[in-house]
Amino acid sequence: MDFSVKPVLTGEKTVLRPFTEEDVPTMARILADPEVIRLTGSSDAAFDADRLRAWYGSRNDRPDRLDxxxxxxxxxxxxxxxxxxxxxxxNRSCNFRILIGPGGRDRGLGTEAVRLMLGHAFEGLGLHRVSLHVQDRNPRARRAYEKAGFVAEGVVRQTVWQxxxxxDEVVMSVLAPxxxxxxxTAR
Incomplete structure (x- = not known):
C-alpha cells in the first residue's frame, strides 16, 4: 500500500480531488488569509507564486502522501x-492536516472533508491510526475532529511562537476500530 493513487472522494457537500496547476492562485489566496496563518502557525511570506506552483505541481507524484x-x-x-x-x-499510521479558507468556513465542509479522508485512510488504505496536532485555541477544528472520531491524547506545550x-497544541488520534x-452506529 502507498499513496500513489490519488482518488476523488465525494460527499454531500464536498468533493476532495487531486490538485491542478489552476489551483495555485486560489490556494495562494487561502494561504494568505489571516485566520489560516493564525491557526496553522505559518507565515504568508513563505507562499510566493513560484514556490506554490512547484509545491502543488508535485503533490500528485508523491507516493508517500495524499494531498x-x-x-x-x-x-x-x-x-x-x-x-x-x-x-x-x-505501523500503518499517518498524520492528517486540513485547512479551510474563508469561502468554506462554518458550513460543515471541513467536518465532511475530515470524514471523507478518514474513510479513505481506514477503509481504502487499511491504516490503523491517524493522528494530528491542533492548536489549543482552535475550537472549531477540534469540534470537527471530535465529530469524526478523533480523541485528545495530550498537550504538547509551547510548540508555536506567534x-x-x-x-500549545493538542495531539489527537483516531484508530481503525x-x-x-x-x-x-451512524448507519
Whole structure:
C-alpha cells in the first residue's frame, strides 16, 4: 500500500480531488488569509507564486502522501486542502492536516472533508491510526475532529511562537476500530 493513487472522494457537500496547476492562485489566496496563518502557525511570506506552483505541481507524484483539494459542491469553488502525510508504513499510521479558507468556513465542509479522508485512510488504505496536532485555541477544528472520531491524547506545550506568545497544541488520534464502531452506529 502507498499513496500513489490519488482518488476523488465525494460527499454531500464536498468533493476532495487531486490538485491542478489552476489551483495555485486560489490556494495562494487561502494561504494568505489571516485566520489560516493564525491557526496553522505559518507565515504568508513563505507562499510566493513560484514556490506554490512547484509545491502543488508535485503533490500528485508523491507516493508517500495524499494531498487533495477541498471543493464546495454548491459553488464549485476550491476552499482548502486535506492531507495525509508522515506515513509510517510498518505501523500503518499517518498524520492528517486540513485547512479551510474563508469561502468554506462554518458550513460543515471541513467536518465532511475530515470524514471523507478518514474513510479513505481506514477503509481504502487499511491504516490503523491517524493522528494530528491542533492548536489549543482552535475550537472549531477540534469540534470537527471530535465529530469524526478523533480523541485528545495530550498537550504538547509551547510548540508555536506567534504574535509574541507561545502556543500549545493538542495531539489527537483516531484508530481503525474506533472509526469502524463510530460508522457502524451512524448507519
Amino acid at each position: 487533495l483539494g477541498i471543493v464546495d459542491r454548491a459553488s464549485g469553488e476550491l476552499v482548502g486542502e486535506a492531507v495525509l502525510n508522515d506515513w509510517d508504513e510498518p 504574535a509574541g506568545e507561545w502556543l 474506533e472509526w469502524a464502531a463510530l460508522n457502524a
